[in-house]
Amino acid sequence: xxxxxxxxxxxxxxxxxxxxxxxxxxxxxxxxxxxxxxxxxxxxxxxxxxxxxxxxxxxxxxxxxxxxxxxxxxxxxxxxxxxxxxxxxxxxxxxxxxxxxxxxxxxxxxxxxxxxxxxxxxxxxxxxxxxxxxxxxxxxxxxxxxxxxxxxxxxxxxxxx
Ligand SMILES: CC(C)(COP(=O)(O)OP(=O)(O)OC[C@H]1O[C@@H](n2cnc3c(N)ncnc32)[C@H](O)[C@@H]1OP(=O)(O)O)[C@@H](O)C(=O)NCCC(=O)NCCS
Numbered sequence: 001x002x003x004x005x006x007x008x009x010x011x012x013x014x015x016x017x018x019x020x021x022x023x024x025x026x027x028x029x030x031x032x033x034x035x036x037x038x039x040x041x042x043x044x045x046x047x048x049x050x051x052x053x054x055x056x057x058x059x060x061x062x063x064x065x066x067x068x069x070x071x072x073x074x075x076x077x078x079x080x081x082x083x084x085x086x087x088x089x090x091x092x093x094x095x096x097x098x099x100x101x102x103x104x105x106x107x108x109x110x111x112x113x114x115x116x117x118x119x120x121x122x123x124x125x126x127x128x129x130x131x132x133x134x135x136x137x138x139x140x141x142x143x144x145x146x147x148x149x150x151x152x153x154x155x156x157x158x159x160x161x
Pocket of ligand 1: 068069099
């Protein structure tokens with residue numbers, strides 16, 4: 001998982017985040033920063049990029065996982081779930097926020113100590129940090145307000161240790 005992500009791959013990740021109806025849009029500049037800080041996790045077979053996700057700090061001990069994506073030809077092999085579990089293990093001692101409309105991922109989060117919450121249950125400074133850090137681009141809002149995201153549910157996990 002440690003191979004350095006290339007600019008070309010970052011551009012592709014940004015394009016896919018715009019095109020895939022299940023993902024939030026991530027501008028290239030944001031992905032570059034995320035990769036530099038080690039918050040963009042990738043999974044490869046040999047050198048080929050199979051998938052990625054973000055695991056990043058919001059505020060103090062509050063983190064978020066997002067943007068899980070596995071290329072279609074690698075799906076159905078639990079690669080996505082394993083990447084998610086790898087990320088969740090690294091933030092076991094943090095508060096973790098996640099949002100998804102995917103029934104498979106919802107089940108997985110609920111089985112890993114998350115509970116479903118309404119946005120009102122998340123501390124305002126944490127939400128504010130999420131908006132500043134991940135929703136500063138209008139294209140992100142365009143997608144968020146689109147159809148898929150009407151079934152988006154919010155999940156929250158307390159520190160496990
Ligand atoms: C969601 C996603 C990351 C799951 O990754 P994955 O590595 O395929 O995960 P899994 O192998 O555990 O499969 C997930 C489900 O898809 C089903 N599946 C099987 N083969 C599949 C295939 N070829 N294509 C898609 N889904 C398949 C599996 O049966 C499994 O359902 P089940 O556990 O109820 O049986 C991946 O489908 C994806 O990238 N989707 C598009 C982006 C997205 O929705 N991201 C989530 C945003 S919150």
